[in-house]
Amino acid sequence: MKARPDTCNYRQLFLDNTPFLDLRAPAEFAHGAFPTSCNLPLMSDDERAQVGTCYKQRGQAAAIELGHRLVAGLERERRLAAWSDFARRNPEGYLYCWRGGLRSQTVQQWLAEAGVHYPRVEGGYKALRRFLIDELARSLARAQLVLVSGRTGTGKTRVIAALQRAVDLEGLARHRGSSFGHLPEGQPSQTDFENALSVALLRLLNQGDGPVYLEDEGRLIGRLALPENLREKMQAAPMLVVEESVEQRIEVVLQDYIVDLGQRYIARDGVATGAECHSRSLLDGLDRIRKRLGGARHQAIRALMEDAFRQQRATGDIEAHRLWIRTLLETYYDPMYSYQLSQRAGRILFQGDRGSVLSHIEARSPC
Known part of the structure; x- marks a missing residue:
């Protein structure tokens, strides 16, 4: 050598x-x-x-x-x-x-x-x-951040995945960002997350100037905290707001949290243990937001979730999950999103469904 x-x-x-x-x-x-x-x-x-x-x-x-x-x-x-x-x-x-x-x-x-x-x-x-700590600060000072925002289930991560000039924060954090977002693979350390984020921005900005798209996130993605300088810049960044019907949002949540997440647990633990770990993970996620839901609403949604998993285990049918997903979206996540959006300082550049948002971005990208 x-x-x-x-x-x-x-x-x-x-x-x-x-x-x-x-x-x-x-x-x-x-x-x-x-x-x-x-x-x-x-x-x-x-x-x-x-x-x-x-x-x-x-x-x-x-x-x-x-x-x-x-x-x-x-x-x-x-x-x-x-x-x-x-x-x-x-x-x-x-x-x-x-x-x-x-x-x-x-x-x-x-x-x-x-x-x-x-x-x-x-x-x-x-x-x-x-070097990466300092480079993250330099990258954020230079980057033109644009947030992809929208209610739970609108498929914001799907938009991020379709863009070349995007950094997938949830992908780097190995978490889907909600109380239910824990993945069987587990999360990296805080330092690993920050290192990977700095490297991703460094490599993206090295390709030239232009918008850098990020999914709109809170302070935490699972147990990992966004760096403070990133949070501050995101707070004032302009937004593209993804809008989808409730039925389409339910379908996205069903595919992400029941179909895909269930397959991940089965791949790790086998059919029987994987199915048990999957249901326990989502029920634990629901229990974590019990205080914010209120006791009665928590118990009602938990009963719907438990029944849906019983039906899934017995017949393989996942349709019963749609009821608790709808209830959680309409009574918990939608009001919370409306409040969070009102706290953002950035202006809304465009609103529309996923396809329209992607078309809007493509129309404004340099040739």
Whole structure:
């Protein structure tokens, strides 16, 4: 493998969608990583803790010696084989540790001794993370945000998916944005979400100026918070409002939360367990908004939802779900949306159904 130099060109790394070999311990990686990173740690969490304790008590030289004893023999060979395999599969990639220091330099040396010359990100994860924090601020200062708004079930996410100059916030957050939006895949960490958002905006804006479309979101998407500077800019951004009939909205919710979500749980857990997890997830979502619904309304909608799932399990028919969906839309989500829309400072650029909104955007896009 031809040797390439180490780099501190963080912007180009992210623009190129560069594969990263992340050498940090699993706990460090779980706290925050990048969309193209793969965690093949030099040390396990326990090994790292032992080395850290040794460093505090006996100094750097003793800590380095302990690290070499912990990662030795067959275990060292196994990890070296994994790093070598990653390097061969990703010849354009780079490796890093927390600060681009001892851990990444050690692995770099071991790889070189094995005939694999693999470059390092100078400054490591910390420098890359700092770059993305600063770059998000720069991107938001430059970006012309336009929100795709509309009542629950109008298919705003479908509009976002059809646009080239859009960032899918719910996709990055792996959540559908409502109390019922939990997905079986689980959400990334807050840091992962912010990193992925900054990378998405960086790559989009690198293609040129023009509107950047985002779905209108609240402060939270599941348990993940939108960065404060993004929220402030969204608050005043102009809007495209998607309007659909109640029947069409019910159909969208049915497809997204009953058909698609049910299939996701079944794919993860099997038919019987998946169906149980699916129904429990939606019932738990309803329970989370009990106070806002009020006790009587909550109980009435819960009974409708439970009956619909019983019918689905018995016959496979999902039509009974339409009743609780309609009730929830008309008595809870629609009044809440009307209030939230009144709090937005941005002007409404256009209102219409999904097709009309997409046609409006296309008509105003540069050739």
